[in-house]
Amino acid sequence: MRHKLILDRKNCIGCNACVVASKSFDMSPMGKSYLKERGIPKSETGEEVQEIFLEEDFESSCSAAESCPTSCIHVSVKKKSKKGEEFEEKII
Numbered sequence: 001m002r003h004k005l006i007l008d009r010k011n012c013i014g015c016n017a018c019v020v021a022s023k024s025f026d027m028s029p030m031g032k033s034y035l036k037e038r039g040i041p042k043s044e045t046g047e048e049v050q051e052i053f054l055e056e057d058f059e060s061s062c063s064a065a066e067s068c069p070t071s072c073i074h075v076s077v078k079k080k081s082k083k084g085e086e087f088e089e090k091i092i
Contacts, residue, residue, distance in 0.1 A: 001058040003077045004088070007035055010048045011072040018073055022064035024057060065092035 005024060014031040025033045035050045054061065058075075065073040075091045 001077060002053060002055050003058050003061060003075055003091070005035065005052050005054055005061045005064075006074040006076070007033065007050045008048065008072040008074075009034065009050065011070045013070055015069060017067035017069065018064040021067045022057065022060035024052070024054065024061060025064060062092055 007018075007025075009032055012032040014027065014033065016027060016033070018025040018033050019027055024035055024037065026036050028034050035052050037052045037054075038050050061075045065071075065075050073092075076088050077091060078086055079089050080086055
């Protein structure tokens with residue numbers, strides 16, 4: 001299922017739960033997680049929020065969000081209303 005995975009790095013405490021739950025995450029040398037597809041953020045690099053769109057691994061994205069003790073990971077999907085308008089529904 002196509003979904004958006006959002007990581008708010010400012011609130012990450014580096015507990016590693018997301019890395020265990022999903023292959024989309026890794027730990028940076030500074031001790032905070034990051035989304036692999038985007039690479040190590042520049043401000044480590046200064047980028048506080050990372051967003052990526054994924055076609056697969058919906059379940060592991062949800063597991064990562066549910067395992068985060070600071071709730072800094074969010075998953076959402078795009079849906080269409082009865083009128084055909086697209087909207088984003090936050091799952092976690």
